[in-house]
Structures are given as structure tokens and as C-alpha cells.
Amino acid sequence: MGSYLIRRLLRTLVVMLGISLVVFVFVRSIPGDPATALLGERATPAAAAALREQMGLNKPWFFNPSNPMDAQYPKYIQALVQGDLGSGIKSNIPVRDELGSRFPATAELSLAALTFAILIGMPAGIIAALRRNSMWDNLATTISLVGVSMPVFWLGLLLSYFFAVKLGWLPPSARLGNESTLEPITGLYVLDAILRGQPAALWDTLRHLLLPAIALGSIPLAIIARITRSSMLDVLGQDYVRTARAKGLSGRSVTLKHALRNAMLPVVTVIGLQAGALLGGAVLTETIFSWPGIGSWVYEAISQRDYPVIQGGVIFAALVVSLVNLLVDLSYAALDPRIQYR
Amino acid sequence: MKKLLLTALLAALPTASAATLVFGANGEPVSLESGNITDGISILIQRQIYDTLVDFKNGTTDTEPGLATSWKSNANATQWTFNLRRNVKFHDGTPFNADAVVFNMSRWWDKSHPYGFRDQGRTYEIVGDLLGGFKGDATSVIKNIVKVNDYTVRVDLNKPSSVFPEVIGAGYFGIASPTAIRKDGAKYGTPASKPIGTGPFIFQSWRTGDRVTLVANKAYWGTKPKVDTVVIRAIKDASQRLNELKAGTIDFTGDLSPDSLKAINADRNLVAVKRPSFNVGFFTMNNKNQYLKNAQVRQAITMAVNKKAIVDAFWNGLGVSNASFLPPVLDWANSKSVPADYKYDPAAAKKLLADAGYPNGFTIDLWYMPVSRPYFPTPKPIAEAIAADLSAIGIKVNLKTEDWAKYLEDRNKEPGFDMYMIGWTGDYGDPDNFYGAYYGPNGSSDINWNPPEVQALLERGRAAVGKAEKAKVYAQLHELTYKAAYRIPMVHSNPLAAARSYVKGWIPSPLGSEAFNTISVDGKK
Numbered sequence: 085m086g087s088y089l090i091r092r093l094l095r096t097l098v099v100m101l102g103i104s105l106v107v108f109v110f111v112r113s114i115p116g117d118p119a120t121a122l123l124g125e126r127a128t129p130a131a132a133a134a135l136r137e138q139m140g141l142n143k144p145w146f147f148n149p150s151n152p153m154d155a156q157y158p159k160y161i162q163a164l165v166q167g168d169l170g171s172g173i174k175s176n177i178p179v180r181d182e183l184g185s186r187f188p189a190t191a192e193l194s195l196a197a198l199t200f201a202i203l204i205g206m207p208a209g210i211i212a213a214l215r216r217n218s219m220w221d222n223l224a225t226t227i228s229l230v231g232v233s234m235p236v237f238w239l240g241l242l243l244s245y246f247f248a249v250k251l252g253w254l255p256p257s258a259r260l261g262n263e264s265t266l267e268p269i270t271g272l273y274v275l276d277a278i279l280r281g282q283p284a285a286l287w288d289t290l291r292h293l294l295l296p297a298i299a300l301g302s303i304p305l306a307i308i309a310r311i312t313r314s315s316m317l318d319v320l321g322q323d324y325v326r327t328a329r330a331k332g333l334s335g336r337s338v339t340l341k342h343a344l345r346n347a348m349l350p351v352v353t354v355i356g357l358q359a360g361a362l363l364g365g366a367v368l369t370e371t372i373f374s375w376p377g378i379g380s381w382v383y384e385a386i387s388q389r390d391y392p393v394i395q396g397g398v399i400f401a402a403l404v405v406s407l408v409n410l411l412v413d414l415s416y417a418a419l420d421p422r423i424q425y426r
Numbered sequence: 427m428k429k430l431l432l433t434a435l436l437a438a439l440p441t442a443s444a445a446t447l448v449f450g451a452n453g454e455p456v457s458l459e460s461g462n463i464t465d466g467i468s469i470l471i472q473r474q475i476y477d478t479l480v481d482f483k484n485g486t487t488d489t490e491p492g493l494a495t496s497w498k499s500n501a502n503a504t505q506w507t508f509n510l511r512r513n514v515k516f517h518d519g520t521p522f523n524a525d526a527v528v529f530n531m532s533r534w535w536d537k538s539h540p541y542g543f544r545d546q547g548r549t550y551e552i553v554g555d556l557l558g559g560f561k562g563d564a565t566s567v568i569k570n571i572v573k574v575n576d577y578t579v580r581v582d583l584n585k586p587s588s589v590f591p592e593v594i595g596a597g598y599f600g601i602a603s604p605t606a607i608r609k610d611g612a613k614y615g616t617p618a619s620k621p622i623g624t625g626p627f628i629f630q631s632w633r634t635g636d637r638v639t640l641v642a643n644k645a646y647w648g649t650k651p652k653v654d655t656v657v658i659r660a661i662k663d664a665s666q667r668l669n670e671l672k673a674g675t676i677d678f679t680g681d682l683s684p685d686s687l688k689a690i691n692a693d694r695n696l697v698a699v700k701r702p703s704f705n706v707g708f709f710t711m712n713n714k715n716q717y718l719k720n721a722q723v724r725q726a727i728t729m730a731v732n733k734k735a736i737v738d739a740f741w742n743g744l745g746v747s748n749a750s751f752l753p754p755v756l757d758w759a760n761s762k763s764v765p766a767d768y769k770y771d772p773a774a775a776k777k778l779l780a781d782a783g784y785p786n787g788f789t790i791d792l793w794y795m796p797v798s799r800p801y802f803p804t805p806k807p808i809a810e811a812i813a814a815d816l817s818a819i820g821i822k823v824n825l826k827t828e829d830w831a832k833y834l835e836d837r838n839k840e841p842g843f844d845m846y847m848i849g850w851t852g853d854y855g856d857p858d859n860f861y862g863a864y865y866g867p868n869g870s871s872d873i874n875w876n877p878p879e880v881q882a883l884l885e886r887g888r889a890a891v892g893k894a895e896k897a898k899v900y901a902q903l904h905e906l907t908y909k910a911a912y913r914i915p916m917v918h919s920n921p922l923a924a925a926r927s928y929v930k931g932w933i934p935s936p937l938g939s940e941a942f943n944t945i946s947v948d949g950k951k
Contacts, residue, residue, distance in 0.1 A: 114829075114831075114832075115829075115831070115832040115835065115836070116829060116830075116831025116832035116833075116834065116835045117831070117835075120831050120834045120835045121830070121831040121834070122464070122551065123464075123551060123555075123834070124464065124834065125834070125848060125849065125850055125851075125863070126464075126555055126863065127834045127835065127838070127870075128838065128868065128869065128870050128871065129838045129871055131551065131554065131555060131868075132835070134551075134554065135549055135551050138544070138549050139547070139549065171547060173547065174456050174457065174463075175456050175457050175616065176457065176546065176547050176548070176612065176613075176615065176616050177616045177617060177618075177634070181617075181618065182634060185633075185634055185635075186634070186635060189635070241663075241665055241666065241669075244666060244669050245669055248669060248670075248673045248675075249669050249672045249673050252673065255673070255675055256666060256669045256670045256673050256675060257661060257666055257669075257670060257675075258636065258637075258659065258661075258675075259636065261675075262446060262448050262657050262659075262675065263446065371662050371663055372663050372666055373666070374636070374659065374660060374661045374662065374663075374666065375635075376633065376634060376635025376636040376660075377635070380635065380662070381635060384453075387829075387830060387831070388831075389831050
């Protein structure tokens with residue numbers, strides 16, 4: 085197990101290095117550069133060229149014959165191994181600092197969305213499987229179909245309009261109200277409000293979290309419900325379940341102890357995959373709900389061609405996805421004793 | 427008893443005097459360091475924290491004293507002297523004086539200034555753009571920045587410029603506390619620092635991606651703020667900004683799409699606010715294109731596009747169409763002998779095209795912007811309307827677009843776009859800012875038409891002193907560019923803003939941002 089973990093982590097490190105190279109080349113291959121994007125309507129060729137030089141973008145990418153280390157990628161990697169991801173081209177804000185403040189926001193939103201998706205999606209899938217072809221089954225299937233096909237930004241705006249503007253129950257966007265005094269510790273506001281002992285702030289942040297979590301969670305919810313349903317149906321039809329029933333065990337015990345546990349394997353895989361996908365879905369949700377997370381930040385950076393931000397954001401996201409996948413693999417072993425890692 | 431309790435409770439509630447004003451901005455600031463930003467949100471927030479030497483009267487582009495109480499030039503406008511306001515302190519207690527001005531201006535302009543932090547990524551590109559370059563550049567407008575005495579600064583110029591005070595009054599050039607810059611070093615202006623100015627509001631906090639919070643400067647030398655706190659929230663999505671305004675979670679906002687006007691007017695809690703127009707949206711014709719280099723063809727195109735109908739349809743009445751590059755507030759610099767607009771006459775246009783040798787028309791590309799700007803809020807349908815008008819006279823138009831950064835780059839690359847849409851929002855109240863951005867040495871190289879007479883007129887315009895003198899020069903420029911018909915102004919739009927009805931005293935500036943010190947919250951919020 086231990087050596088497996090070390091091997092996996094080493095492999096992750098190699099993957100990260102590969103990704104840094106790919107994203108480095110990739111962002112520089114997109115036509116248009118930070119200088120043109122920054123200058124906007126003012127971007128005359130002369131002004132852009134002057135700015136490019138100031139920014140060091142006219143230096144060679146990989147190798148400078150006159151001064152081998154004075155090229156963009158070697159410098160980037162050199163800084164990277166020291167944990168320095170550079171600074172935003174225009175804002176001069178260190179990418180590391182920005183990741184530190186924005187990742188918790190994305191993590192909190194993703195966790196809330198995933199929790200929402202699991203809490204509703206799994207029971208819905210189980211009920212649908214147990215009451216196959218009933219009204220509940222049809223309802224769950226229909227809702228999950230709608231959930232998968234509805235664009236996130238549209239659902240987000242709709243939720244916001246209905247619950248915030250029409251009914252006035254919840255705030256339309258942001259993480260906290262205008263008058264909030266919550267000082268972040270971890271950046272996860274729910275946790276921070278508890279740590280600081282501010283019940284009002286906790287209530288405030290939960291209210292702000294609800295709508296974006298529902299918007300972001302809608303697609304994973306639908307997917308989780310469908311996978312749970314089909315996996316449950318699969319397992320319920322297997323011999324050992326029939327045997328368990330024949331032995332006279334109660335329906336409840338069969339469902340929960342035997343079937344559910346075995347049906348969970350594909351569900352956990354999907355949850356793991358969805359956790360990765362949430363980072364992508366967060367771009368739109370974060371934009372609609374003015375959520376200061378990584379998604380909206382990197383998205384903005386792409387249109388501005390802010391190379392250090394894009395590179396840092398992508399490398400970091402890849403790291404998170406790798407680690408989540410590792411966790412998923414490890415949880416297999418916990419769920420299914422037949423699976424062992426060596 | 428119950429009643430008594432209720433009264434006591436009500437009395438304990440905070441009173442209206444502890445007012446917070448919440449603005450919904452269309453994004454977050456890039457930096458709070460002046461001289462180093464060009465985006466609207468950074469300028470808007472800086473406008474609250476910093477003062478500029480020269481200010482502009484509320485709602486106009488006319489100059490008025492800022493941190494300089496008066497300024498004058500020598501006869502040929504090559505030397506400007508600014509008299510500074512006394513007894514003004516920065517928010518950190520540092521006195522404002524000539525040293526502070528020289529410090530700020532030098533770090534923007536002098537590439538070797540120790541506090542310019544150029545080695546750490548600072549570029550000050552706006553200085554290069556508006557002032558021709560930096561210290562040592564042959565093209566630099568500034569020659570020298572001199573402290574005459576504690577409250578007098580003189581700026582020597584390399585060439586005459588009557589617009590220098592306007593330029594230095596632009597929102598980019600807020601005067602910051604030298605103490606704070608020395609203390610924070612290259613961190614100055616980032617969220618890890620505390621930007622310090624002399625302005626009506628004092629910086630309190632910046633939560634990146636979310637909000638900037640400012641508090642009233644009770645010791646402000648000018649009009650004292652009427653609220654205690656200003657929160658500027660980043661809400662990128664325009665529909666969401668409107669949602670927030672309707673829900674009352676923000677008090678006022680800008681950059682709304684023209685189609686929101688109906689929804690705003692229908693809500694009795696909201697008031698639509700039209701920002702005075704200070705922009706131009708136009709389309710260009712490329713001299714390198716075999717058809718468009720023909721003057722008759724260009725003329726036909728100007729007559730074929732029904733600009734007025736397009737502006738009515740897509741700007742919801744929030745804009746005017748005319749044949750001038752200059753927005754209405756600069757109308758004094760327009761020629762009186764040029765018609766107010768290109769004539770709309772498709773039949774005559776068709777005949778003109780036939781005379782030019784193209785009775786069956788031809789095919790060209792029209793590029794539209796992939797982003798929304800105040801001057802073109804919905805570029806694609808506008809481009810479709812232009813294409814439809816042109817097809818009526820037999821010109822087939824291929825509509826094209828691409829990512830914004832690439833668009834900006836490609837228009838200047840050989841051979842450029844046949845026709846494309848672009849625009850400009852002004853920085854300071856002078857015609858030079860509009861013409862100079864697209865013609866002359868600082869103009870784009872997009873249409874292969876920049877004749878010496880235009881360049882000469884631009885030089886003369888910059889040197890001309892007084893409105894009457896300037897009007898003469900720019901009228902000629904107007905006539906020349908009107909006849910050449912390479913850049914066809916479509917619209918001068920009024921960017922749409924809105925406020926809750928209790929927000930009083932908000933006078934939007936045509937220049938894009940204004941200090942919030944005149945705004946009060948009236949009665950119940």
C-alpha cells in the first residue's frame with residue numbers, strides 16, 4: 085500500500101511536469117498575446133511590440149543561445165520547483181497568493197454542490213431502483229434528464245431571478261452579504277463562521293451558498309441518480325441478493341447491507357469523475373453567481389492571455405484532479421475487499 | 427408593554443446615517459496603483475481613493491481644479507506650471523506637495539526611477555500611449571518635470587501641447603502617497619497593499635474576485651462624502667447585476683445592456699441613468715481591398731447603411747448616429763459645412779456602385795467584435811443589419827469574427843480586415859483623444875490610409891490654444907475624413923446605468939468614472 089502510494093505520487097509529479105510543458109506551449113500558441121489584450125482598442129503594432137519587450141515575451145521559449153538560462157520555460161520551471169508560480173501579468177498579484185484565496189471558494193462551492201448532488205441523487209436513484217417503473221422511478225428519470233440537459237448558466241440565472249428577485253428569499257449572488265464582518269481563516273466560509281463563532285455569518289454564508297450549489301450540482305445530481313439506479317438494479321438481480329432474501333433476511337437489511345454496498349463502486353467512480361468535472365462547471369456558475377473562485381479567474385485570464393495565471397491555474401487544477409482520482413482509487417479498496425493495491 | 431418594547435427595539439436599530447452604498451461593477455479591479463491601469467473598474471475605484479491634479483466638472487469634460495488649484499502655460503504651450511493645493515494630506519498623514527507630484531510623475535515617466543518597479547513587471551503603457559513615450563524616447567511629449575517650490579510644479583514639453591492638463595487629469599493619473607509606495611514597494615497596488623491617496627474615500631479592504639470596501643474620508647478637502655462606506659462588488663454578468671439591483675442587494679450599477687431599459691423603467695424602485703456619451707462605434711474600410719480602395723464604392727457603402735434605423739433598433743434610443751468621430755459633448759470641434767450624417771439612399775448607392783464598374787456588386791468580409799463594448803453592445807446582430815443593408819445594393823458580405831485578442835492583432839496585420847467594427851471611449855475631453863487614436867503616428871495601421879495632411883492637422887490640433895483655434899483645425903480634419911470615408915461613425919452611445927430610487931446625487935461623468943462623494947442615500951434603504 086505504502087509503496088503503491090509513493091509510486092502514484094511520483095507519477096503525479098511527472099504528469100505535472102508534462103502538463104506544465106503542454107500548457108506553456110499551448111497558451112503561447114494561441115494567437116494574440118498579453119500585450120494586445122492589455123492594450124485593447126489601443127493595440128497598435130508599435131505599442132504592442134514595446135510592451136512585449138518590457139514583459140520579456142520576446143525572449144526565446146526554451147533556449148537562448150547567447151545566455152542559456154535566459155529563456156522563458158527554464159526560468160518558469162526554475163521558479164516552479166521553488167513553489168513560485170509567477171505573478172499576474174498586469175495585476176502583479178502572485179499566482180500562488182491568488183490560488184490560496186480563490187481555491188477555498190471553489191472548493192467550498194464544489195463540495196456543497198457535490199453534497200447536494202449526493203444527498204438528493206443517491207436516494208433518488210435507490211428509490212427509483214427499488215420501485216422500478218413506478219411513478220417515483222419515472223419522476224426521478226425525468227428530473228435527471230432535465231438536469232443533464234439544462235445549461236448551468238441558464239439554470240443559475242433562473243434560480244437567481246426566481247428565488248432572489250421574485251421571492252426575495254435568498255441573495256442573488258456573492259459569498260457574503262454587504263454588511264458581513266467575517267474575517268476568513270481557512271477561506272471556507274462555512275467553516276470560518278463556525279471557527280469564529282459567528283452564527284449570523286454562518287447563516288449568511290449558507291444562504292449565499294445554496295443557489296450556486298444547486299446550479300452547479302444539478303448535472304452531477306442527475307448523473308449520480310442514474311448511475312445509482314442502474315447499479316442498484318444490476319446488483320439486486322444478482323444471485324447473492326436472491327440467496328440473502330431466501331435466507332429470510334429482511335428487505336431492508338438486504339438492500340442496505342448487501343446490495344447498496346456493492347452497488348456503490350461505480351457510484352464512487354462517478355462521484356470522483358464528477359468532482360473533477362465540477363472544476364470545469366464552476367467557470368459558468370462562478371461567473372453567474374459572482375463567486376470569487378478559480379474558474380472565473382482562469383477564464384478571465386484566458387481572454388487576457390495572462391500566461392502565468394493560466395499556467396498556474398491549469399497545473400493546480402490538474403493536481404487537484406489527480407489527487408481526487410487517487411482518493412477514489414483508495415476508496416475502492418475500502419469498499420471492496422477484493423481490490424488491493426500493492 | 428408590547429408597544430414599549432417595540433419602540434425600544436426600533437430605537438436600537440442603526441439609523442440611516444450609517445449609510446453604506448453598494449456599487450455593482452462589471453468586474454474586479456486589476457490594480458489600485460495609478461499610472462499602471464487602463465480598465466474601467468480600476469479607474470473607477472482609484473477615482474474614489476486618489477485625486478488628480480486636474481479634475482473635470484461633474485457630468486462634463488470641462489476642467490476644474492483638482493489637486494492643482496490653477497495651471498497655465500507659456501505662449502506656445504511648451505511649458506506648463508501647476509500651482510498646488512495647500513493643507514492637503516494623504517490618508518496616511520503624508521503632506522501633499524510638489525515632491526509628491528514629482529515623485530508620482532517621475533515614476534510613471536522615468537524608466538530608471540527607483541520606485542517604478544519596472545523590473546518587477548510594471549509597464550505604465552498608458553503613459554507611453556497618451557504622452558508619446560518615456561524619458562529618453564525621441565517621441566516623448568514630456569521633456570522635464572521640475573519642482574519650482576513646495577507648491578509649484580513645472581512640466582517642460584518637447585513639443586507644444588495645449589491638452590496637457592486634460593491628459594494629466596485623466597483617471598489613470600491619481601496622485602499616490604510617496605510614503606506608501608516606498609513602504610509597500612512592488613506590492614503597492616496589489617491586494618496585499620494599502621493604496622493611499624488624498625481622495626474622498628479611504629481604502630479599507632480588497633477581497634479579490636469579490637469586493638473592495640472603502641470608508642469616507644472625513645477630512646476630505648473637497649465635497650465631503652455623504653455616506654460612510656462604499657462597497658464595490660464585482661458582478662461580471664450584466665443580467666445578474668440587474669437581478670442584484672432589483673433585489674436591492676446593490677444600490678447602483680453601470681454597463682447594463684440597452685435591452686434592460688424596459689425592465690428598469692417597469693420597476694418603480696429603479697431609475698435608469700444615462701451616462702453622457704463619450705464614445706464612438708464605427709466600421710472601417712480597408713484601402714488595400716481592391717473594391718474598397720475605390721472612393722465611389724466607399725461612398726456607395728456609406729449611403730447603403732441605414733445607421734439611424736440600426737441605432738434605434740439596437741441601442742433602444744440610448745445613442746445617436748451622426749457623421750462625426752467626436753461624441754456630442756465635443757460637437758464644438760465639428761465642421762459646420764459637413765452634413766450631420768452620410769445620406770441614406772440605397773437607390774443612389776446602387777447607381778454609384780454601377781458607375782464604379784460593379785453593377786452586380788462583389789463579395790467582402792465584415793468582421794464583428796466577439797465582445798460587448800459600450801459603443802457596440804451586441805456586435806453580431808448589428809453586423810448582420812449592416813450586411814443586410816449592403817446586400818440590398820448587391821454587395822455580399824461574409825460575416826466573420828474571432829477571439830478578441832486575436833482580432834485586435836489581426837486587424838493590424840497584412841492585409842488586415844476588409845471591413846471591421848471597432849470603437850473608442852475617450853480618456854479626456856479633447857478631440858485629439860478621438861482622432862489621435864486612429865489617425866496619425868499613434869493610430870492603427872489597419873486601413874492603409876494615414877496621409878501627411880491628416881498628420882499635420884493632428885500636430886496643429888495638439889498645439890492649438892483655445893477652443894476657437896482648435897475648432898478651426900478639427901473642422902478641417904472632420905471634412906477631410908468625412909470625404910475620404912474610410913472610417914464610418916455608426917453611433918455615440920449612452921452607456922446605460924441604473925440606481926435604486928433612494929440613491930440621490932449621482933451625476934455620471936462622460937469620462938467613464940466619477941467620485942461618489944456627491945451621492946447620498948435618501949430616506950429608507
